[in-house]
Amino acid sequence: MDNEAREANTATRLSHTGRHVPALVTSLPSLAHIPAERRWREPPHSPSLTADGGARLSVSMWSGRIDRAALEVQADLADLPYTVSYAVRCTNLSLSIAGRSVIDGDVVPGTIVLTGPALPNARAIYREDYAILRAFVSPATVTECYEDISGRPADPSMELFGPQEADDKVLRHLMTSLMRAFADDAAPSRLFLDSLSISFAAHLIGRYHLKQEHSPKRKLSPLTPWRLNRAKAFIDAHLQQPIALADLSAAAGLSRMHFAAQFKASTGMSPHMYFLQCRVHASKRLLLDPERSIRDVAISVGFKSETHFINVFRRLVGEAPGRWRRAVP
Incomplete structure (x- = not known):
């Protein structure tokens, strides 16, 4: 020091x-x-x-x-x-x-x-x-x-x-998720931090709250179809931009806490993970053009760096974007 x-x-x-x-x-x-x-x-x-x-x-x-x-x-x-x-x-x-x-x-x-x-x-x-x-x-x-x-x-x-x-295995997982996020990119997205903040808070309350350790949990309901469609449309329209959980929840007309939990109940994934999957899906269309570099594709779908894009693509698809492109008939 x-x-x-x-x-x-x-x-x-x-x-x-x-x-x-x-x-x-x-x-x-x-x-x-x-x-x-x-x-x-x-x-x-x-x-x-x-x-x-x-x-x-x-x-x-x-x-x-x-x-x-x-x-x-x-x-x-x-x-x-x-x-x-x-x-x-x-x-x-x-x-x-x-x-x-x-x-x-x-x-x-x-x-x-x-x-x-x-x-x-x-x-x-x-x-x-x-x-x-x-x-x-x-x-x-x-x-x-x-x-x-x-x-x-x-x-x-x-x-x-x-x-x-x-x-606490859950907290260890959340902390290692943070480390992986900073390894992928110098500045994790606001949407990622928003989602993770709720995960931390919900776990700390559920496991450690001194006065409500045995309080019954409320059943989680999925988003109504129209709210889910509005959230997905907002993501599609802002795929190249950094978005926050507050933006998505406002588009769906819900509070951040209600939206994040109900979105996961509807899709099986967090808003941040869904957002990344949409970006990767969009990148596949661009990768079909052999004239476009990996870096150009990464920037075009909103990733801040080629390295971050490659890491996320490999994690979600199972192979690097260059190898995926070469394997496409």
């Missing part, structure tokens, strides 16, 4: 624990484009956490190297997003909040730590090189999702969970 980052995080140097310090992972290509935290646990300044209809999810990376002495960071903050922290590499650390130990010792990749929208007297000590991926889910999204799931207003004092280490 450079001097500027250390000063920004008001870190203090501690005596070394004497433990073996593994070599720093100097290259994490799948994480290279994720914004770095300039202050410990502070969400990056991004339109993704605003309440103007944009995505309600923000992502950051907290990473650094420990040469000889451990690194201590402290915070005493309120009104933060709900936070999912995911260990990308092996490390050794301790974390306490309000005087209670949350984690202390060796941490393996895939370890999940959850914290709510407050960090009273939070303190962490990093004893070995570290790389922590964080997803910040805004309280507004959690409130909106809670009201949709439960059918009643959220209590302003509602507490989803206390600070804890969590053995």
Whole structure:
């Protein structure tokens, strides 16, 4: 970690624990484009956490190297997003909040730590090189999702969970989905972040809400045909443009939460995945023209880069676009 980052995080140097310090992972290509935290646990300044209809999810990376002495960071903050922290590499650390130990010792990749929208007297000590991926889910999204799931207003004092280490396969899957998205493209689409923010919020509510653990789930209804057709027509008309979940839900005349869940019930896939499939389907028509380059096709159907297009095409079709084109009779 450079001097500027250390000063920004008001870190203090501690005596070394004497433990073996593994070599720093100097290259994490799948994480290279994720914004770095300039202050410990502070969400990056991004339109993704605003309440103007944009995505309600923000992502950051907290990473650094420990040469000889451990690194201590402290915070005493309120009104933060709900936070999912995911260990990308092996490390050794301790974390306490309000005087209670949350984690202390060796941490393996895939370890999940959850914290709510407050960090009273939070303190962490990093004893070995570290790389922590964080997803910040805004309280507004959690409130909106809670009201949709439960059918009643959220209590302003509602507490989803206390600070804890969590053995949660669903959260691991969501976090690795984020890593893959940043590996495919330096800036995942707003539609992807919108959809993922709802997935995070719905899972956190369903599994960790302290007061409603056994509340009955409401049956999910699909979109009515006319709403589904309007959403599909909107996607077809804006295939080359970045769109947000708020745009699609408005076209269908529903709230974001109702729309995302009902769209998946109708189609079997999230709006983001359906949008990608439409782009790939459109690209196949263009690939039939041998005069068009792969890059030209990618840009024409709305992908920001040739690499992103190839990765998505291969994932959905099973082979790269160039190979697919050569196999077409």
